[in-house]
Amino acid sequence: MPEGQGAPALRRQAAGDPVRQMMRAHGELLAGAVDEWEIAAGLEARGVTDGDARRLRQPDVFGLAAELLARAPRTVARLDGGPNRTERALLPRRTGLRHALPGAAAAVFPALRSPVLGAGLAVFVAVTAWAALRKGPLAVPRGGGAPWAYALLAYALYGPQAVTALSGRGPFDPAAQVPSFAALTLGLVPAACWAHWLAVRSRAQLAPSHSLADYADAVRPRLAVALAGHAAALAALLALLTPGGPLAGPAALGLLLFAARLLSGHGEPLPALAALRGAALAETCTLAVAPLGLPLPGTAPEALACGAAFLFLLPPTFRALSRPAPHHP
Structure with a gap:
């Protein structure tokens, strides 16, 4: 030729x-x-x-x-031993301490009788919670649902008592919900641990998987374990700090925030933002109709709004986090 x-x-x-x-x-x-x-x-x-x-x-x-x-060109190097083989499944100590700080501060709130000290501590809790959620396994991209999350936390702290007072069924007690609020903020630690565990295990699953379906089948049970583990941790904290108190409202809020952080932190902020906004607006409507004397128990609106928003987030959370792309380092 x-x-x-x-x-x-x-x-x-x-x-x-x-x-x-x-x-x-x-x-x-x-x-x-x-x-x-x-x-x-x-x-x-x-x-x-x-x-x-x-x-x-x-x-x-x-x-x-x-x-x-x-x-590919030989400049692309293969990692020996598989991806993220050396990554620790346990949450780093410094990250754990940063997430524990807001809850520890909120736990001492009932001991402060001075309104000035109480207000200062509330500001401290808000600042440290914001700092804890800027980095680490519960970090959220900028422009996410942080304002709506703070609105939900504010309702958890004062909303049930406001509903009770506005509907004429009792006085407004600003310290009544502090123990459940402390349990929620202490729940940042198990939430961060479960989020870190899920991220490490999901990245490690890339190596033995042979297809996208194989990967999804392996990751979905681990996501379910993380959600159930966080629910159990929240229930234990609420039972410890609020014995005999309502569990449904604070637990639903904690699960909603956890799912929203997972989803938005893994590149899917829009469903998380919609769920947080919807729950916050529903609770705001509850405050608006409370003076009409409707028979609304104080924590029922929180449980209904946050529970419905959490159920709304479940399908997109399982769909998004069962793909390998969100777990890319």
């Missing part, structure tokens, strides 16, 4: 290679990847499915990622 005739054939063969076309389309992803699991998460985040991989003559997204890594 003459020398010049082979070049067009080779070019046609390269142009018809779908994997090579994927390499050109996702060159930036391949250039920064260190293993096939990072490539698989990046492809899935860009909308590549197992069906797309099969059309490229690969078994699934993970197989396509392995093929892309094998063809």
